Amino acid sequence: MPHYSFYLPLTFLPILLVGVYFLFEDRLASSRLCLAFWVASLILIALVGFYVVQDHALYDYFKGYYHGGRKIVRNLDVLYDEACYGFTNFPLFAYLFVPLANLPKELSGRVFYLIGYFFLLPLAYWLVVASKVKGWKIFLVLALLALNGPLDYSVWLGNTTQIVMLFVLLAFFSLDRGWDWLSGILLGAGGLIKLPLVLPSGYFFIRGKWKVVGGGLLVAGAALLLSLTLIPFQINSTWLERCVLMMADNPTAAYNNQSLSGFLARIFMPGNYGWDPLTPTPAYIAASNIGGALLALPALYILIAGRKDERMTFHRAVEFSIILVFSLLVSPIAWTHYFVLLLIPAAMILGNPERLPYRNGMWILLALSLILLSIPKDLSLALFEWSESALMLSPQFIGGLLFYGLLLWTWEVSRKTQTARRAADVL
Numbered sequence: 001m002p003h004y005s006f007y008l009p010l011t012f013l014p015i016l017l018v019g020v021y022f023l024f025e026d027r028l029a030s031s032r033l034c035l036a037f038w039v040a041s042l043i044l045i046a047l048v049g050f051y052v053v054q055d056h057a058l059y060d061y062f063k064g065y066y067h068g069g070r071k072i073v074r075n076l077d078v079l080y081d082e083a084c085y086g087f088t089n090f091p092l093f094a095y096l097f098v099p100l101a102n103l104p105k106e107l108s109g110r111v112f113y114l115i116g117y118f119f120l121l122p123l124a125y126w127l128v129v130a131s132k133v134k135g136w137k138i139f140l141v142l143a144l145l146a147l148n149g150p151l152d153y154s155v156w157l158g159n160t161t162q163i164v165m166l167f168v169l170l171a172f173f174s175l176d177r178g179w180d181w182l183s184g185i186l187l188g189a190g191g192l193i194k195l196p197l198v199l200p201s202g203y204f205f206i207r208g209k210w211k212v213v214g215g216g217l218l219v220a221g222a223a224l225l226l227s228l229t230l231i232p233f234q235i236n237s238t239w240l241e242r243c244v245l246m247m248a249d250n251p252t253a254a255y256n257n258q259s260l261s262g263f264l265a266r267i268f269m270p271g272n273y274g275w276d277p278l279t280p281t282p283a284y285i286a287a288s289n290i291g292g293a294l295l296a297l298p299a300l301y302i303l304i305a306g307r308k309d310e311r312m313t314f315h316r317a318v319e320f321s322i323i324l325v326f327s328l329l330v331s332p333i334a335w336t337h338y339f340v341l342l343l344i345p346a347a348m349i350l351g352n353p354e355r356l357p358y359r360n361g362m363w364i365l366l367a368l369s370l371i372l373l374s375i376p377k378d379l380s381l382a383l384f385e386w387s388e389s390a391l392m393l394s395p396q397f398i399g400g401l402l403f404y405g406l407l408l409w410t411w412e413v414s415r416k417t418q419t420a421r422r423a424a425d426v427l
Contacts, residue, residue, distance in 0.1 A: 003379035004149070005156035010052055011120060015146045017041045018124040022138050041121060049117040050110055058109050061158030066108055069097030089193050091239050092227045112158060119163050126169045130176075131347035141347045149376030150396065153256075154337035161337045164190045164197070168344055172320075175212070176313040184215020191216065192223055196331045196338060200323040206303055207316070248332045250277030251284065255384070256377060258396035259334035260291050266390040273393070292330050298408050299326045306415065314354050315418070318411050321345035325404045329397065339373050339396040342403055346370055349410060356413050365406045372399025 021028065021037060028034045072094035100108045124145055133141050145151065154161040171186040184204070191197040204212040227236060253265035254275045266273065268284040280288070302322055325342065328334045349366060352358065375395040383392035391398070 003376045003382060004152050005376075005378075006057070007052070007155045008152050010048060010117070011152060011155055012146050013048060014041070014045055014117065014120040015124045015142050017044070018121065018128070019139055019142045021125070022128060042118070045117060045121060046114065049114045052113075057156050058113060058158030061109060061112050062105070065094075065097045065112070065158070066101055066105070068094035069099075069101030073098055089195075090223070090227070091231045091235050092223055093193065095230070109158070113155075116155065116158070116160070116162060119166055123162055123166045123169070126166060126173065127343065127347055130169045130173045131344070132351040132353045133347060134351070137350050141343075141350060144346070144370060144374065145343060148340050148343060148374050149379070150337045150340040150373070153377050154340060157337065159335075159337055160193060161340060164194050165341050165344065168197070168341065172313065172317055172344075175316065180209060180211030181215045184212040184217075185219055186215075187212070188216035188219030192219065194338065196327045196334060197324070199327040200320050203303075203320050203323045207307075207319075251280055251288075252277055252333060255381060255393045256336040257333055258328075258336055258339060258394060258400070259331050260295065260329050260397070261288060261332050262334070263394045263397045264288055264291065266393055270390060295326055295329055295404070298404070299323055302408070302411055306411070314348065315411075315414050317345065317348055318407055318414060321348075322404070322407045322411060325400055325407060329400050329404065334396075336377055336396055339400065342373055342400070345407060346373075346403070349406070354414060354417065356410070356417050358410075358413065362406060362409055362413075365402055365409070369399045369402035369406055372396065373403065375399075 021041075028037055068091075072091070100112055103111065124142055127145060128138050128141055131141065151162060153159075167186045167190040171183045171190070174180075174183040174186065184201075187197065187201045187204075191201045201216050204216070251261040251265035251269075252275055253262060253269055253273050255266075255273050257265075264284055264287050265278055265280075268281055268287065269278050272278060299322055302319055306319065321342075321344070324345075328338055328341075346366065346369075349358075372395045380393055380395050384390070386392075
């Protein structure tokens with residue numbers, strides 16, 4: 001398909017297999033048949049996935065993970081140059097890639113792609129299960145996943161976003177089962193890999209879910225202890241300065257930065273759409289401060305107004321998702337592929353486990369936001385070249401704004417429904 005990567009038809013395969021499973025779920029009720037189906041699916045995915053890596057793909061893997069895995073045990077001094085070459089989310093994370101980095105480069109890329117490719121199978125399965133969609137909505141959710149531009153971009157780049165997305169899904173499934181410690185551990189691991197997940201994970205601290213908080217702190221504490229033990233302080237300091245703080249103070253106007261800072265940088269500092277941090281102008285600073293405050297107010301409102309609400313798993317998921325969208329929008333960097341994470345709350349809204357009385361406007365808002373959130377990167381670039389409008393470079397940001405509004409609306413409907421049901425129970 002135009003504007004998608006070479007990998008799109010291959011991404012379809014594991015998602016299609018999950019669709020086949022749910023289509024014939026009743027006939028696969030036998031544990032032996034079910035096991036045979038999944039084993040056969042994994043074998044098919046392995047055979048297809050091992051031979052499809054293109055030379056020009058997996059940029060994030062080779063620039064970051066592969067390079068970091070080689071240098072973390074060979075030459076620490078060349079990590080995190082001015083371009084942050086060897087970036088692996090945080091320095092300790094590079095140790096996970098040492099086994100792959102010791103393989104020949106081409107073979108290493110194939111193995112890494114295959115690992116991410118395998119994860120698409122449980123990702124598709126748990127997106128359906130955790131969202132509790134039924135009937136034709138199962139296949140709608142799977143189609144939205146298969147055609148999601150940010151997911152296609154993550155696969156092409158050789159990133160780990162789809163793996164982190166599975167962590168978040170399993171965290172909410174665990175929370176629904178009362179496995180709070182496991183939920184916290186999964187969210188903590190996700191937050192270490194994708195920094196915009198740190199703020200929404202802190203939501204559970206505000207809500208007093210101490211076991212979830214404990215699980216997250218367990219992961220964070222272990223990572224901190226190992227980092228201080230295994231990684232020289234200077235390397236940690238260089239990573240923090242060059243790969244985190246520099247981006248926080250200086251906006252990046254790159255087409256694939258879909259945060260508020262990227263959106264405003266493209267408007268107030270046009271003409272430079274690369275990845276180099278820019279010196280902010282007074283107009284940008286003023287707009288950024290106002291925009292950030294306007295986005296923060298609804299999030300603060302739900303945290304304060306909803307502190308005494310009865311919080312079922314769905315309601316918690318909506319509140320968490322509001323903070324997640326807020327975090328993505330105000331983060332200094334929110335790469336395009338991060339926005340595939342918003343398919344989780346979108347699927348939960350479609351599942352509607354609490355049978356909330358959605359209004360027609362909510363369905364329209366959901367459709368519009370999903371269209372914008374799902375636009376592939378190359379299509380937004382093509383629209384930009386055609387229109388010469390910087391707005392065309394921000395589909396995920398604009399879609400994120402619409403989705404933010406939808407989640408706030410859903411939260412209000414959920415809250416009113418809970419109040420009405422409690423009143424009915426009293427009567």
